[in-house]
Amino acid sequence: MTKKILRNEAFQSLFASLICIVLGVLIGYIVLLFINPTGAGEAIMEVLKNFLHYSKTNLQIKNFGNTLVKTAPLLMCSLSILFAYKVGLFNIGAAGQYCVGICASIYCAVALGLGWLPCLIIAAVCGALYGAIVGLLKSYCNVNEVISGIMLNWIALYTTNMILNTVKESTSPYTFHLNTHGEQAMLPGLGMDKIFAGNQYVTLALPLAVLTAVLIYVVLEKTKFGYELKATGYNKNAAKYCGMAEKRNIIVTLMISGAIAALGASFMYLTDYEQWSCTSSAVPAMGFNGIAAAFLGGLNPIGTIFSSYFIQHITNGGAYVDKTVYCSQISDLISAIIIYLCGFVFFIKYTMNNILDKQEEKQALKAKEAAETQEGGDK
Amino acid sequence: MENQYAIEMLHITKKFPGIIANDDVTIQLKKGEIHALLGENGAGKSTLMSVLFGLYQAEEGIIKKDGKEVQIKDPNDANALGIGMVHQHFKLVECFTVLDNIIMGVEPNKFGFLQKKEAREKVLELSEKYGLHIDPDAYIEDITVGMQQRTEILKMLYRENEILIFDEPTAVLTPQEIEELMQIMKNLAKEGKSILFISHKLNEIKAVADRCSVLRKGKYIGTVDTKDTTIEELSAMMVGHNVNLHVQKEESTPGEVILDIENMTVASKMHKNNAVKNVSLKVHRGEVVCIAGIDGNGQTEFVYGLTGLEPLVNGKITLCGEDITKAPIRKRLLSGMSHIPEDRHKHGLVLDYPLDYNCVLQRYFEPEFTDKFGFLRKANIRKYAEKLIEQYDVRSGQGPITMARSMSGGNQQKAIVAREIDKNPELLIAVQPTRGLDVGAIEYIHKQIVAQRDAGKAVLLVSLELEEVMDVSDRILVMYEGEIVGELNPKTTTEDELGLYMAGAKRDEVKA
Amino acid sequence: MLLLIQYTLIFASVLALVALGGCFAEHSGVINLGLEGIMVIGALGGALMMRYAPDGIGAFPLIMLVIIAAIVFGVFYSSLLGVACINFKANQTIVGTALNMLGTAAATVIVKAINTAANPDDVSSTIQYVDEKKSFLVNIGGFEFNWFMLIAALGVVAAYVILYKTKFGLRLMACGEHPQAADSVGINVYKMRWAGVLISGLFGGLGGICYILSGVSEWKFENGVAGFGFLALAVMIFGQWKPTRIAMAALIFGFFRALSNVFFGFPFLVALNIPGSIYNMMPYVICLIVLAFTSKKSRAPKAEGIPYDKGQR
Structure with a gap:
């Protein structure tokens, strides 16, 4: 019975992810030890505790809410990457599509004064179009999607800086607050702020993100479209052979992927939790952290919900380390190590199966020997 | 008594997960003979040769060269023992020249810098001697399959190998090119090279080989002198029972x-x-x-x-x-x-x-x-x-x-x-x-x-x-x-x- | 004008060095998407050496020490790619991406730790090297010659000779084109791929230190290297994996990158009144266009990106 569980693909993914997490945290701890041994244990605990840092329940819940607010966009980014990866594409351009989403959301909200629903839709469309560029370059010009994605990330960054420059206060690099300049575009809270101790940033975004994850799971596992996409991802040539529109599928996939990433940006910036700095010199890390979450979640949309939360949990937790000794980027370091270790997941599963095979072989041999000796005894 | 065998593979067993590719197989290659290895697809011929060439390690059994036991852990060992192989799928780098492919692995060099001039002379000399016509400066991707095969043969000769393995060499050749290859193989044997020739084509074996060992489903069936054995007998050894390969069919009646x-x-x-x-x-x-x-x-x-x-x-x-x-x-x-x-x-x-x-x-x-x-x-x-x-x-x-x-x-x-x-x-x-x-x-x-x-x-x-x-x-x-x-x-x-x-x-x- | 040439040459040097790194890795059969991270770590090595090198040791020893430090860091860091992709057959795209993120994160954590340890109020990730930088420059009539320009030129020549004139180069390229063929003549594919990856670490590290010495005299490690690792990969593709063509491609890309730095020095460009962001985007846009036209018939090493498995030959 336990064998069956150990052989189970889903269990193996979970097990491998846990190994990655444990090792990642352990290496993070070792790094902290090197920096300063006396407070290292405490610091790593702060990272893991995150909002539990506070002793008052009220503050705990409020800060839990803050982590959730940032989990929603992260989940969207990792879904974006996961979806493209199922078709065999590594959409590192999710970071740029996220950036385009920011640009569209804020511009529509502040400059055009649109409501939240049009803002979401326009952001999704812009993200989809931006994703389509990668798709077109890939399917018609054979451009590696990783390189074109990176180039488009930078282009998105500078474009966003340029466009949002028109909707910011003259004295600061940050764009206007929505609650003063675009209240109509703020996502409805659905009364969730009350549950989260008055945290007004917890909004519709959260359930929408989870819903997206479920939706993607259904599309991939239950529909004809998912059947085609996965077939293309597993074997491009076979997909072509049986008449699937391979190029179209690549482009559509990247469009959906781009739309999801851009929506993720709306989920963050239409809560007014953060504003865009028009002097930014790098695309937001959200898109890259999405890679970590997608792989840590075993490339399963449902698993991704949990892995996204975990990554965001430690990222937020980084803020609580003692800054006079350590720095908050220790969380980024841990996430990066976790992605690196995710590269070994295939090897971990392979080793597990190998060990199981060997055990089974041994047992079979023993059973055989036992049977033989019994036979001998009978004679 | 002087040892008459160039290579002996004794009681070789090689397992892969789920299958036994070679099960207690023994073959002995005499000096200067062309020895065929016959078997169907999946009979274990290629695996056996890969063991001899050091690409795989056998679980059981020993290999002897000139009567002495040897260990062959990788192709370098095989090469050092004078064993060369023409693989079924040629192992040639397409964007390299013929010459580069021949010298690869045994490059003549001074302080790591290639000395292609002497290599070229040696290659031309060899191609002259054995009638293997090639252009050393042509790129592999531009030449015919037959020429690619000659490149593979020259690769072995350049290394002065004494034992040559041909793994299904005729699969990609025209009947006329096959004829030519047979002649080349005979020339090589005459010059004292010992040849192992893997095939499932009976007429070719009959035409060129001195002796023939048969494998079936990983097991060793036997070794016979080809001149004393008929094609039907070989076929029966290979498949285990006499099969009628002809498809029974009626006259066709083409429509629109x-x-x-x-x-x-x-x-x-x-x-x-x-x-x-x-x-x-x-x-x-x-x-x-x-x-x-x-x-x-x-x-x-x-x-x-x-x-x-x-x-x-x-x-x-x-x-x-x-x-x-x-x-x-x-x-x-x-x-x-x-x-x-x-x-x-x-x-x-x-x-x-x-x-x-x-x-x-x-x-x-x-x-x-x-x-x-x-x-x-x-x-x-x-x-x-x-x-x-x-x-x-x-x-x-x-x-x-x-x-x-x-x-x-x-x-x-x-x-x-x-x-x-x-x-x-x-x-x-x-x-x-x-x-x-x-x-x-x-x-x-x-x-x-x-x-x-x-x-x-x-x-x-x-x-x-x-x-x-x-x-x-x-x-x-x-x-x-x-x-x-x-x-x-x-x-x-x-x-x-x-x-x-x-x-x-x-x-x-x-x-x- | 002189400034434009100067910046073009220095950026071209960075791109050429890093692209050569990518070129060696790919010729051995490993796609190195982690060049960006390797650059950051190489830069970190060099910057730390500049910080800790004793004062007044003279220009030449300082240059040598900095270069050695950058190389050591780059090579060491690239071994993370080697272990994962060669020995454990990990997905090269994931590992490369992880290395990029890890490079910036690790460099930030390390520099901040050092800064904070020296001065508890200093929580920046910046290293300054105003004086040390001068050792790398020679002023020739207003033109600031940087020793790295020479190093890049030597790198191109060396790469050409190694790839096409030596035994090592022949074997390396065989591993990227047809590893089974290389294996069958007794070449150790794993060793050659390791060599390719480590050499790419060497060039990547050099490129990294060259990059942070190209303009300013302090570097904030949180910023990484602005996609230069990926631009270098584009240069490599445009250069069709050949050192000489890579040098040409690097000059073209370097020019557009330089333009964004110095466009305000040209009155007619300023008069056009184009926002600075457009110039900033330029290299990336050009890169995309170039890739769109050159990727279709590219002659990449055939076996690149495919982990080599001895069992499958």
Whole structure:
């Protein structure tokens, strides 16, 4: 019975992810030890505790809410990457599509004064179009999607800086607050702020993100479209052979992927939790952290919900380390190590199966020997 | 007594997960002889040679060179012992020159810098001595298969190997090139080289080998002197029982034209010339038309053009009276075309999908398998797969949910054949449908092809195997360098005549 | 004008060095998407050496020490790619991406730790090297010659000779084109791929230190290297994996990158009144366009990106 569980693909993914997490945290701890041994244990605990840092329940819940607010966009980014990866594409351009989403959301909200629903839709469309560029370059010009994605990330960054420059206060690099300049575009809270101790940033975004994850799971596992996409991802040539529109599928996939990433940006910036700095010199890390979450979640949309939360949990937790000794980027370091270790997941599963095979072989041999000796005894 | 053996492999056992590739196999190679190793596909010949060449390590058994036990851990050890090998799939770097390929691994150098001049002299000297004509500065991708094989042979001679292994060397050659190779092998043996010649082609073994060892399903069957043994006896040793390789079939009764190709031209991915030049042919209802030819004469591109995997440069294709020249692949498949692809792993299957998903690869979008909201009807897919498995005897570990990857090659191919035939096509295109399969599966697939013909379908068979061409087809079209150079009747022609056409030595103006 | 040439040459040097790194890795059969991270770590090595090198040791020893430090860091860091992709057959795209993220994160953590340890109020990730930088420059009539320009030129020549004239180069390229063939003549594919990856670490590290010495005299490690690792990959593709063509491609890309730095020095460009962001985007846009036209018929090493498995030959 336990064998069956150990052989189970889903269990193996979970097990491998846990190994990655444990090792990642352990290496993070070792790094902290090197920096300063006396407070290292405490610091790593702060990272893991995150909002539990506070002793008052009220503050705990409020800060839990803050982590959730940032989990929603992260989940969207990792879904974006996961979806493209199922078709065999590594959409590192999710970071740029996220950036385009920011640009569209804020511009529509502040400059055009649109409501939240049009803002979401326009952001999704812009993200989809931006994703389509990668798709077109890939399917018609054979451009590696990783390189074109990176180039488009930078282009998105500078474009966003340029466009949002028109909707910011003259004295600061940050764009206007929505609650003063675009209240109509703020996502409805659905009364969730009350549950989260008055945290007004917890909004519709959260359930929408989870819903997206479920939706993607259904599309991939239950529909004809998912059947085609996965077939293309597993074997491009076979997909072509049986008449699937391979190029179209690549482009559509990247469009959906781009739309999801851009929506993720709306989920963050239409809560007014953060504003865009028009002097930014790098695309937001959200898109890259999405890679970590997608792989840590075993490339399963449902698993991704949990892995996204975990990554965001430690990222937020980084803020609580003692800054006079350590720095908050220790969380980024841990996430990066976790992605690196995710590269070994295939090897971990392979080793597990190998060990199981060997055990089974041994047992079979023993059973055989036992049977033989019994036979001998009978004679 | 002086040892008469150059190499002895004694009681070799090599296991892979799930199978025993070699089970207590012993072969002894005399100095200066040509020793054939005979066996069907999958009998363990290549594995045994890989053990000798150091690519695999045997679990049990020993190898002796000149009577002394030796350890061969990697190809370097083999090379040091004077063992060289021409692999079935050439191990040549395509964008390197002939010379670079020959010296690779034993480069003459000063302080790491290549000294190609002396290497070139040595290569030219060797090619002179053994009659292996090559251009040392040509790039591998530009030269013919025969020349590539000569490069491989020179690679061994350059290393001064004494024991030469030829792994299925004739598979890719024309009958005339085979003749030439046989002569070269005899020359080499005369010069004192000992040769191991792996093959499953009985006439070749009979023609060139002194002795022959036979393997069957990984087991050693025996060694015989070829001059005292008949082809029938060898064949019986190889397959275990006397099989009738001939396919029983009735006279064909061709009906109306199903497929009409006019002046088809397809570009090549390998070079600037067109791979298929101005080919015209017709296939009628109720006949098997076979495209014969040596590998690489445009057959692959021809099929790609016909099935829509590659666009045409020129020409027109009509299927059942409908012009499908520019039709997308899906349209062609829906108009009654079925395609058993040349490469089952590249095109035929999604290896990471279970068998039932693979069974509906061509039909998943039909209402039976997808409802009107775009959701898959998984129960129906499962049921359909079970039907195919039952009807076509596809064997797999867990039935419809078995991953295609974990199935044997023969059963993978059966699944594809089942899928393509069950579509009830008007035209069945079968490209090398029996490649790499055992006799039982080959027989089965040939029967299915003939049954399709008898059911009034048009069948277009593309094959490299002369026997298959002669047995199964009703009409043979020979393709040479992208052109149809002859139309032959399998009842009246001979394998020799066919060979001349395939080699481009003979051609007719054909209007098929 | 002189400034434009100067910046073009220095950026071209960075791109050429890093692209050569990518070129060696790919010729051995490993796609190195982690060049960006390797650059950051190489830069970190060099910057730390500049910080800790004793004062007044003279220009030449300082240059040598900095270069050695950058190389050591780059090579060491690239071994993370080697272990994962060669020995454990990990997905090269994931590992490369992880290395990029890890490079910036690790460099930030390390520099911040050092800064904070020296001065508890200093929580920046910046290292300054105003004086040390001068050692790398030679002023020739207003033109600031940087020794790295020479190093890059030597790198191109060396790469050409190694790839096409030596035994090592022949074997390396065989591993990227047809590893089974290389294996069958007794070449150790794993060793050659390791060599390719480590050499790419060497060039990547050099490129990294060259990059942070190209303009300013302090570097904030949180910023990484602005996609230069990926631009270098584009240069490599445009250069068709050949050292000489890579040098040409690097000059073209370097020019557009330089333009964004110095466009305000040209009155007619300023008069066009184009926002600075457009110039900033320029290299990336050009890169995309170039890739769109050159990727279709690219002659990448055939076996690149495919982990080599001895069992499958």
